[in-house]
Amino acid sequence: MSSQKALTLTEIGKPLTQASLPCPDSSQLKDHEILVKITAAGSVISGDIVGTVIENGAKSTFPVGSRVFSQMLFSLPRGGGLQEYTTLNGEYAAIVPETVPDTEAALYPINLVTAALSLFSAAGFDLPLPETPEAADFDYASQKIVIIGGGSNIGKLSVQLAKLAGIGTIITIASSSNEDLLKSFGATHVIARQDANIDLGASLLSNSKKGIFAHNGTGQIPDLVIQKKKYGLEDKRVLGFSHFIPEFGQTLWRKFPDWLEQGKIKPLAYRTIDGLDAEKVNEALDEYAAGRSAQRYHVRIV
Numbered sequence: 001m002s003s004q005k006a007l008t009l010t011e012i013g014k015p016l017t018q019a020s021l022p023c024p025d026s027s028q029l030k031d032h033e034i035l036v037k038i039t040a041a042g043s044v045i046s047g048d049i050v051g052t053v054i055e056n057g058a059k060s061t062f063p064v065g066s067r068v069f070s071q072m073l074f075s076l077p078r079g080g081g082l083q084e085y086t087t088l089n090g091e092y093a094a095i096v097p098e099t100v101p102d103t104e105a106a107l108y109p110i111n112l113v114t115a116a117l118s119l120f121s122a123a124g125f126d127l128p129l130p131e132t133p134e135a136a137d138f139d140y141a142s143q144k145i146v147i148i149g150g151g152s153n154i155g156k157l158s159v160q161l162a163k164l165a166g167i168g169t170i171i172t173i174a175s176s177s178n179e180d181l182l183k184s185f186g187a188t189h190v191i192a193r194q195d196a197n198i199d200l201g202a203s204l205l206s207n208s209k210k211g212i213f214a215h216n217g218t219g220q221i222p223d224l225v226i227q228k229k230k231y232g233l234e235d236k237r238v239l240g241f242s243h244f245i246p247e248f249g250q251t252l253w254r255k256f257p258d259w260l261e262q263g264k265i266k267p268l269a270y271r272t273i274d275g276l277d278a279e280k281v282n283e284a285l286d287e288y289a290a291g292r293s294a295q296r297y298h299v300r301i302v
Contacts, residue, residue, distance in 0.1 A: 006083035007276050015282040024087045031059035034090045038301045040102040041081025047072045048109040049081040050102045060090035067096040069105040071242055082276060084301060092242030094253045097261040104267050106298045112256060114216055114240030115158040121248050123238050124214035130165045131255060140166040146204045150174035150182050153296060156268055159185045164264050214238050270296040
């Protein structure tokens, strides 16, 4: 296991190409790291990784041979999922439930963490994470939230997590074609994003108390919107990294597999590319870049 097959980006703006790269050195594993043989990955930045545990660092205890899912190590330049082996941080990983196929498990790591941080951490709305001591006496039913971009994968998972928590009013902005699906996930109201008369900031953020605008973008809220808010609003940018709030990330990864196994989180649509096929992966990336497809692609590493 000295070398492995991988898809690599050698120049910005150029297609991915197949190459042979050195395998990660298991002797260099840090305490909580795990070496995995990758079985599935998201194809865009390949940051959602599913794999079989080959070896543990000194403080990691995953059974060898178990299937795990996690985010890539973003600090590791060669840590992505479009290769045969990689290293993951076992503190922010979990065993995949037996009923969940590898390609489905690749749906969750980045989208889950971003959605959960937005709803249940101080980085976002700061509601208690469900099934924690802080959640025991919290009145979720009285809470009202708005999820803009409900048709996105993060949006769909946010709706499901809000429903899981028992939030009483879940409003989402999305294409009308997603209305039935989003209501089946738990949305109480779906507002068609094509409606040009909706001033999202002014009409949906609270006028009776300070509002929170949590997002993962880089833009700024227009001054005109802020001025209309009598009690102001708090603008929070959420970074969807498991280690962004370490204790939160570790707790989330302990709980999420149970929610999946119990059917509290439903899978989202995706398409599968078999193998490290540079041509097919590049075609998928070109579709994204051209805005011609909202389909999510996963790569099954075979």
